[in-house]
Amino acid sequence: MSSPYDAIAELYDPWSASVVEDVDFYLGEARRSGGPVLELGIGTGRIAVPIAADGIRVIGIDSSRAMLDVCARRAALAGVEVDLRVGDLRHPPVEEHVPLVICPFRSLLHMHTDDDRRAVLAAVHELLQPAGRFVFDVFTPGAEDIAQTHDRWLEREPGIFERAVWDETERTLTLTVRGPAGETTMALAWLSPGEWRTLLEETAFEIEACYGWFDRTPFTGGDDSVWIARRP
Numbered sequence: 001m002s003s004p005y006d007a008i009a010e011l012y013d014p015w016s017a018s019v020v021e022d023v024d025f026y027l028g029e030a031r032r033s034g035g036p037v038l039e040l041g042i043g044t045g046r047i048a049v050p051i052a053a054d055g056i057r058v059i060g061i062d063s064s065r066a067m068l069d070v071c072a073r074r075a076a077l078a079g080v081e082v083d084l085r086v087g088d089l090r091h092p093p094v095e096e097h098v099p100l101v102i103c104p105f106r107s108l109l110h111m112h113t114d115d116d117r118r119a120v121l122a123a124v125h126e127l128l129q130p131a132g133r134f135v136f137d138v139f140t141p142g143a144e145d146i147a148q149t150h151d152r153w154l155e156r157e158p159g160i161f162e163r164a165v166w167d168e169t170e171r172t173l174t175l176t177v178r179g180p181a182g183e184t185t186m187a188l189a190w191l192s193p194g195e196w197r198t199l200l201e202e203t204a205f206e207i208e209a210c211y212g213w214f215d216r217t218p219f220t221g222g223d224d225s226v227w228i229a230r231r232p
Helices: 004-015 023-033 048-053 065-078 114-127 143-149 193-202
Strands: 037-040 058-062 083-086 098-103 128-139 153-157 160-167 172-179 182-189 206-211 224-230
Touching: 004 065, 004 153, 004 160, 004 172, 004 182, 023 048, 023 098, 023 128, 037 048, 037 114, 048 058, 048 065, 058 065, 065 083, 098 114, 114 128, 114 193, 143 160, 193 206, 193 224
Parallel strands: 037 058, 037 098, 058 083, 098 128
Antiparallel strands: 128 224, 153 160, 160 172, 172 182, 206 224
């Protein structure tokens, strides 16, 4: 499989260095589940390695072999093992059933159509144990964010730049990331929180919670939404 992340696998960790607010949230959910945990879009293990370091088994799926290679190195440095598998989020190469599936850091936005999103949700539903939970976060960009960032090169981290091109009609974001260790362009697609709720209900999930941030503040509007959905 090829992935736009292959070109920035060595750049990804410094690019996302400031993203730490979600780690304790997902670690808490992993502890609550008892494991094992299936992570869709595991990337370089930013979430998975801390979970594995807590003694919880993690199975990680990603379409980027290069990102998984970095994850393997990161896990080795931490002295933990993570079960890493190349695969498509719509068809995860997993047979066992788990009590928790997570999809952090807005990875579901890589699904561009409702058919793609339903395929992921259906696969997750099938892999969850009864009463198992699916936990993920997404965003719906606000007008202010779009106005401040549209088609501008901004320095995300020292020496690492990104440019966001927003299409509000198609509800897509074309994001370009470049730095000394690589450059790539990827496309993301967003939905409203109401549409995510509908998709979850259509795929037979019960919604346990929808938060506005990782501090578990109830969602009352805003760009970010954090979901906990349960298989009945």
